[in-house]
Amino acid sequence: MTQNTTKIDEEALAEAYNRALTLEKSGNFDAAADAYAEVLALDPEDHGGASVRLASMGRGETPVKAPDAYVATLFDQHADVFDNVLVEQLGYCVPLLVRQRLQALELGPFNRVLDLGCGTGLTGGALRDMAEDITGIDLSENMVEIAHEKELYDTLYVAEAVDFLDDNDDEPFDLIVATDVLPYMGALEALFFGAVDNLVPGGLFIFSSETLPAEIFAGRPFMVGAHQRFAHAETYLRERLTATGFEVIEVGDITVRMEEGEPIAGHLVIARFKP
Secondary structure: OOOOOOOHHHHHHHHHHHHHHHHHHHHOOHHHHHHHHHHHHHHHOOOOHHHHHHOOOOOOOOOOOOOOOHHOOOOOOHHHHHHHHHHHOOOOOOOOOOOOHHHHHOOEEEEEEEEOOOOOOOHHHHHHHEEEEEEEEOOOOOHHHHEEEOOOOOOOEOOOOHHHHHHHHOOOOEEEOOOOHHHHEEEEEEEEHHHHOEEEEEEEEEEEEEEOHHHHHHOOOOOOOOOOOOOOOOOHHHHHHHHOOEEEEEEEEEEEEEEEEEEEEEEEEEEEOOO
C-alpha cells in the first residue's frame, strides 16, 4: 500500500476558509457550507474547525467533539496572550470557583490531582496549595510550555484528554478537574469512563460546561452553540455521570465567561466515583 503523503495546499485552503467565513458572516449559510466542505476536502484533519462551524450554522452533523488538530492549533496560536484574554477580557474565573466550592464543601486536601486541559496553569495555580501532587495534560504544546515555566505541576504531558485517560498506567488520582474542556467535546461517555478508570474509589471529578436554554436544545443532549463551542444539557450530564458510576454531589449554575459582552451560562459539576 502506498502511503498518502499529500501535503495541504495552504493557499487554496486559506482562500476557501476566508471565503467560507465571509459567506457565514453575511448570513449566506448554504454557500458558506459549500465553502467549508471545500475546506474539509483540502484539510481532512480540520485544523480550522470547519466541522464545528458547520454545526454551529445548523449544517451537517454535529461532531462528537472538536477535531484535535483544531483545538491544538487554536490554543497554540493564543498561548502567549491566553491568561490576559481569558481572565482580564472575558472574565473567566472557573478555577477560582472550583477552589471555592471545594473549600465550602470541605473537600480536600488531595494527594494526587489530574488537571485535564490544564492550559497555561490557571486551575493548577488555584489548587496548588490543596494538592500534594498535580499532573497537567493539554493538547497544545505551547500551553504546556507556559504551564511548565510557572512551576505549578509535578508532571506535564502534551496529550488529548481521553487518550491520556485510556493510556495512563500510573496510580489513580483522588481528584480529576476539567475546566473549559467540555466546550470542545460533544459526547461525554469516553471522558466519563476514562475519569472513572483513573480515580480512587470515592475520588472526585469536577468539571465546567456551557449550556443553553432547553428550547434551543429541543431534546438534544448537546450541540454546537453560536460561538463554535459545545453546550451540554444538564439532564445529559446527570444521566451520563450516574450511568458511569458517579454520584452527583452538586450541579451549580455559573457564568463561565463573557462573550461579546454577554454572559455565557454554564454549570460547575462535582461528582464522586462510587464503585
